[in-house]
Amino acid sequence: MKKSILKILSHLILIIFSLIIILPLLWILRNSFTNKLNAYKIPPEFSPIIFDNYIEIFSKYPFDSYFINSFVVAFGTTIISLPLAAFIAYAFAKFNTGGKQLRLFLLSTQMIPPIIIVLPIFSIYLSLNLLNTYLGLIIAHITIILPFLSWMLISFYSRDIFMIEAAARSDGATRFQALYLICLPLIAPGLIAAGLLGFILSWNEFIFVLILSGKATSTLPIGLSTLSTHRGVEIALLAAATTLTVLPALILLPFIKKYLIKGLSLGALK
Amino acid sequence: MKYIKILFLVLTISILSFSSKAVTLNAIMENVPDTHFIKELLPDFTAKTGHEVEMDIMGYGEMHPKMVPSLTSSTGSIDFMPVDFYWVGEFARAGWMMPLDDMIARDGFDTSVYFDSMMKLVGEVEGTTYMLPFYNYAMGLTYRKDLVADPSHQAGFKAKYGMDLKEPTSWDEYMKQVSYFTKNGTEYGVVNQGSKADPIAMEWSNYLYANGGRFHDENWHGELTSDAAKQALKDYIHNLQDHGPVGAASFSFDEAFNVAAQGQAYSYLTYNWFMPSYEDSSQSAVVGKMALAPVPGNGSLNGAWGWAIPTSSPNAEAAWEFIKWVESPEIVAKRALMGGAPTRSDAFSNPEVLAKYPHYDALNRILASAKNFPVFTYTPQFVEVMGTELSKAVIGEKSIDDALATMNSELEALAKKDGVYKN
Amino acid sequence: MSNNLDLSDRRFGYILTAPTVLIITLVILFPICFSLISSFFDYTLINKSFNDFIGIDNYINSFKDEQLFNSIFVTIYFVILVVLLEFILGFFIALLLNSITRFKSIYYFILLLPLLINPIVVGLIWRMFLHPQLGIFNYLLSLINIEPVNWLGDPQMAFITIIFVDIWHQVSFMIILLLAGLSAIPKEPYEAAKSDGANIYECFIHITLPYMRPVIVVTILIRLIFAIKTYDLVYIMTKGGPGDSTDLISYYIYRSAFISLNLGEAAAMSLILLVIIIIITIPLFKYMNRLD
Numbered sequence: 001m002k003k004s005i006l007k008i009l010s011h012l013i014l015i016i017f018s019l020i021i022i023l024p025l026l027w028i029l030r031n032s033f034t035n036k037l038n039a040y041k042i043p044p045e046f047s048p049i050i051f052d053n054y055i056e057i058f059s060k061y062p063f064d065s066y067f068i069n070s071f072v073v074a075f076g077t078t079i080i081s082l083p084l085a086a087f088i089a090y091a092f093a094k095f096n097t098g099g100k101q102l103r104l105f106l107l108s109t110q111m112i113p114p115i116i117i118v119l120p121i122f123s124i125y126l127s128l129n130l131l132n133t134y135l136g137l138i139i140a141h142i143t144i145i146l147p148f149l150s151w152m153l154i155s156f157y158s159r160d161i162f163m164i165e166a167a168a169r170s171d172g173a174t175r176f177q178a179l180y181l182i183c184l185p186l187i188a189p190g191l192i193a194a195g196l197l198g199f200i201l202s203w204n205e206f207i208f209v210l211i212l213s214g215k216a217t218s219t220l221p222i223g224l225s226t227l228s229t230h231r232g233v234e235i236a237l238l239a240a241a242t243t244l245t246v247l248p249a250l251i252l253l254p255f256i257k258k259y260l261i262k263g264l265s266l267g268a269l270k
Numbered sequence: 271m272k273y274i275k276i277l278f279l280v281l282t283i284s285i286l287s288f289s290s291k292a293v294t295l296n297a298i299m300e301n302v303p304d305t306h307f308i309k310e311l312l313p314d315f316t317a318k319t320g321h322e323v324e325m326d327i328m329g330y331g332e333m334h335p336k337m338v339p340s341l342t343s344s345t346g347s348i349d350f351m352p353v354d355f356y357w358v359g360e361f362a363r364a365g366w367m368m369p370l371d372d373m374i375a376r377d378g379f380d381t382s383v384y385f386d387s388m389m390k391l392v393g394e395v396e397g398t399t400y401m402l403p404f405y406n407y408a409m410g411l412t413y414r415k416d417l418v419a420d421p422s423h424q425a426g427f428k429a430k431y432g433m434d435l436k437e438p439t440s441w442d443e444y445m446k447q448v449s450y451f452t453k454n455g456t457e458y459g460v461v462n463q464g465s466k467a468d469p470i471a472m473e474w475s476n477y478l479y480a481n482g483g484r485f486h487d488e489n490w491h492g493e494l495t496s497d498a499a500k501q502a503l504k505d506y507i508h509n510l511q512d513h514g515p516v517g518a519a520s521f522s523f524d525e526a527f528n529v530a531a532q533g534q535a536y537s538y539l540t541y542n543w544f545m546p547s548y549e550d551s552s553q554s555a556v557v558g559k560m561a562l563a564p565v566p567g568n569g570s571l572n573g574a575w576g577w578a579i580p581t582s583s584p585n586a587e588a589a590w591e592f593i594k595w596v597e598s599p600e601i602v603a604k605r606a607l608m609g610g611a612p613t614r615s616d617a618f619s620n621p622e623v624l625a626k627y628p629h630y631d632a633l634n635r636i637l638a639s640a641k642n643f644p645v646f647t648y649t650p651q652f653v654e655v656m657g658t659e660l661s662k663a664v665i666g667e668k669s670i671d672d673a674l675a676t677m678n679s680e681l682e683a684l685a686k687k688d689g690v691y692k693n
Numbered sequence: 694m695s696n697n698l699d700l701s702d703r704r705f706g707y708i709l710t711a712p713t714v715l716i717i718t719l720v721i722l723f724p725i726c727f728s729l730i731s732s733f734f735d736y737t738l739i740n741k742s743f744n745d746f747i748g749i750d751n752y753i754n755s756f757k758d759e760q761l762f763n764s765i766f767v768t769i770y771f772v773i774l775v776v777l778l779e780f781i782l783g784f785f786i787a788l789l790l791n792s793i794t795r796f797k798s799i800y801y802f803i804l805l806l807p808l809l810i811n812p813i814v815v816g817l818i819w820r821m822f823l824h825p826q827l828g829i830f831n832y833l834l835s836l837i838n839i840e841p842v843n844w845l846g847d848p849q850m851a852f853i854t855i856i857f858v859d860i861w862h863q864v865s866f867m868i869i870l871l872l873a874g875l876s877a878i879p880k881e882p883y884e885a886a887k888s889d890g891a892n893i894y895e896c897f898i899h900i901t902l903p904y905m906r907p908v909i910v911v912t913i914l915i916r917l918i919f920a921i922k923t924y925d926l927v928y929i930m931t932k933g934g935p936g937d938s939t940d941l942i943s944y945y946i947y948r949s950a951f952i953s954l955n956l957g958e959a960a961a962m963s964l965i966l967l968v969i970i971i972i973i974t975i976p977l978f979k980y981m982n983r984l985d
Contacts, residue, residue, distance in 0.1 A: 010789045011796070017786055018803045021861065025806055027829055028818055036553035040528045040827040060306070061327075084716075087709035095706035100982060102714070109721045110918055111970040112728070113946045116963045119956070120724035122339040131347075143720040146713050148915050152870065155907035156877055175705050186877075193873030196805070197866065204811045206925065211339055214347070215326040221811040225329045228929075229301045230407070231543060232524040232553075233817055242818065246809045249802060256805075257798045331928075335951050342741055360954065364739040457826075464846070466934035517825030519935050520845035525820065528827055647739070650952045658760075662936040665848055 032239035053240035066223035074202040077141040089153035106147040132214030141202045156190030292320035295349040307608040341366040346582025350589040359647040362395040367578040392576030401576030403613035413537040415561035441480040441567035451536035452513040459513035461535040463526040467657035477502040480569025489692040490685040492678035562629040572640035648684040655680040728960035736957035751961035768942040772920040783867025791875040804865040816929025848938035874908030
């Protein structure tokens with residue numbers, strides 16, 4: 001009885017919290033189907049639903065290419081960063097490779113405002129012909145994302161995991177097999193969270209893309225900032241574009257469901 | 271004579287063969303209607319010259335950081351660029367803009383169609399022409415003409431102040447109107463754009479000029495501690511706090527425009543280009559009710575963009591072709607008819623344009639009398655200083671005198687750093 | 694564990710570490726050295742040359758700069774409040790999420806949404822919501838007879854508003870990481886504790902917290918670094934104002950690079966900022982090493 005009251009209370013709090021998060025988003029959704037005049041009308045009025053904004057962001061602005069570029073860069077960055085981060089975090093956690101100096105070095109590269117870093121990188125890219133290329137953007141994003149992902153994952157390699165790994169090793173698994181087949185599945189929640197955050201960080205990254213991209217490789221943040229013009233913010237277009245930018249959450253959802261929701265049991269893997 | 275003919279022929283052929291080498295011009299443009307109008311007209315340029323134009327369109331805040339790295343490198347990726355008057359001093363000092371005098375003289379481009387103040391703002395720097403003016407954002411007074419024409423208000427205003435209610439021409443008259451219309455016919459007498467940096471700095475400059483003040487004398491000695499400047503800041507704070515909406519101290523032009531566009535304010539002292547937005551029923555509830563006028567007391571602040579060719583431009587000659595085309599009378603007239611804000615004065619006397627946009631008459635008067643903001647290498651930095659100090663004065667964190675004194679000394683310090691200050 | 698490594702262990706460690714270290718060093722070391730050097734020169738965007746060596750003038754100027762100090766203080770307040778509040782709220786929500794089984798993916802999905810929105814857009818959208826006359830917030834408040842709130846036009850209120858919006862936007866960051874940590878805790882200890890008759894509170898103190906400690910520290914550390922680098926939100930919402938009440942240091946450095954064009958001084962400020970961040974994070978590092 002007490003338990004079910006607790007459960008209901010938990011859900012109640014979560015519902016209130018989720019509402020705080022999602023109500024502003026629903027208001028954005030509503031504004032994406034109206035024009036600027038109605039968006040600002042107080043008290044709000046019901047206005048006919050129009051799809052003009054969704055049409056305009058693709059006809060007047062190249063949001064299709066912003067979307068594709070964002071996907072390519074964010075996926076590329078995440079897919080390359082995640083295994084590298086998992087490896088280095090393993091080495092940190094198990095062998096303390098490089099000591100805490102190396103770990104601190106990795107993180108301290110991220111403590112300098114990007115605006116200072118990006119101009120020298122521009123010069124390098126110019127001479128290497130990496131400006132306005134996916135490769136250039138992905139490399140830049142990897143460097144700003146890898147240190148965080150590495151740090152995140154260190155804490156997921158717990159003693160229990162290494163014990164199971166040792167057991168596997170004594171059963172004849174190679175080092176790499178043990179890492180690949182035992183440790184990585186065991187830190188799956190961490191990997192998923194790190195992958196998600198890596199994706200999100202790249203998805204939202206602004207300054208590096210602004211300086212290093214060109215028309216062909218500009219990503220969504222650049223496109224969205226275009227809508228804040230000297231003649232006012234195109235709030236209805238912005239609402240439509242924003243509604244579309246949160247869509248990747250739908251694509252990511254199955255992965256999250258599979259790994260995170262279940263929770264893991266060491267016993268299952270022993 | 272024969273030789274001259276041959277020379278002429280050779281010249282023509284070489285020019286023809288030069289221009290027949292079609293290139294693709296790259297440019298970074300701001301996301302404003304004028305850019306989209308030009309984009310629509312581009313096929314005409316390509317048909318005439320064979321050159322293509324690729325525009326990378328972005329927001330204002332992103333343009334400067336995006337352009338500068340390319341301008342500082344030896345191999346540029348930008349062929350021509352619009353330059354905000356904020357950046358003119360900096361770009362000229364850094365040597366990022368190509369002098370256009372030779373090309374202007376060679377092709378006989380008549381720059382006298384631009385107002386003098388316009389050429390000084392976004393044309394010449396210290397005697398060298400680096401730019402042709404592109405579009406203007408001179409500031410004016412936008413006000414509710416329907417309220418001014420309302421007989422009951424006319425009677426009420428006359429009874430209260432003993433003067434006729436009409437388009438205000440003196441500053442004092444305007445201040446009375448602001449006071450009169452607050453909570454009377456509309457919610458607020460005025461809506462201000464009090465947000466930091468450009469919005470407040472630009473708007474207050476109108477107050478300064480309207481009160482008869484100025485930023486500096488011929489030797490760049492600051493004049494911001496003058497009585498006129500003090501009165502201007504007093505007026506600004508008074509309007510913002512007593513006759514404007516709550517929160518105007520945080521308004522950028524977007525928030526302020528929306529208050530006016532929803533019909534809640536009598537007046538808004540802002541960029542003239544909001545006039546077409548007022549007439550757009552998808553964003554305005556005051557269609558047909560707004561008028562534009564020069565800021566009373568000849569206070570209008572000038573503002574404009576110029577066309578320049580970066581010194582690192584890979585296709586300077588074709589870029590000049592583009593600038594000549596885009597600033598030709600026909601194209602400028604077309605841009606004006608589409609709703610643009612050109613700088614050529616002949617566009618404002620074009621009867622077709624005037625018939626479609628009656629406010630261009632007022633805009634013409636604004637441009638003829640508008641005063642420039644200090645243009646030097648550190649213009650953007652000075653705008654920052656102004657923004658912070660004015661904002662502090664508005665929220666009462668600093669006294670009017672202190673804020674102005676800081677602005678004054680910073681202006682002089684920056685002018686000295688730039689070398690324009692003379693003893 | 695790391696004391697008795699044999700050679701092949703060490704080599705394996707190096708192999709795993711090398712790619713990351715190589716990439717980071719190749720890309721980022723040059724820019725960092727470059728800015729370190731430029732901080733000793735009169736190096737500006739207009740005058741991009743290393744002709745004018747000025748020693749530590751840039752540092753001296755930075756230390757003389759009252760506005761820089763103001764923004765350091767504003768940043769410290771901001772960072773402490775934001776990280777603390779987001780951690781408390783985030784951990785609480787993560788614990789709740791971890792305790793339930795039904796609708797978990799729906800909550801998680803909702804929580805994920807704000808993170809996918811760019812901070813610039815978050816700023817623009819919230820400016821609209823918080824418009825004193827035309828925003829939905831003050832309208833809803835007016836329905837219950839509350840006077841319009843001056844969300845961004847008043848110095849104190851603007852600071853609070855920025856913090857609130859940042860929490861709305863970023864609290865999910867904490868939740869995702871902490872929830873991942875919670876899901877990685879093995880179930881066995883809880884089952885053992887339950888059979889010993891431990892209650893929820895005891896389980897939390899004796900099992901959850903010890904297991905979570907490394908995750909908590911890393912989460913706070915990372916969030917802290919991000920919070921110190923916040924600039925887009927104030928750039929869009931307040932431009933550091935009114936006055937300089939929300940002038941965060943990263944925005945200040947951005948301005949000195951791109952408005953004052955003084956790259957040398959911006960680099961000097963960045964290195965000062967680096968030192969400040971390291972000082973702030975040292976206790977966390979120390980704590981972390983103790984955990985090892």
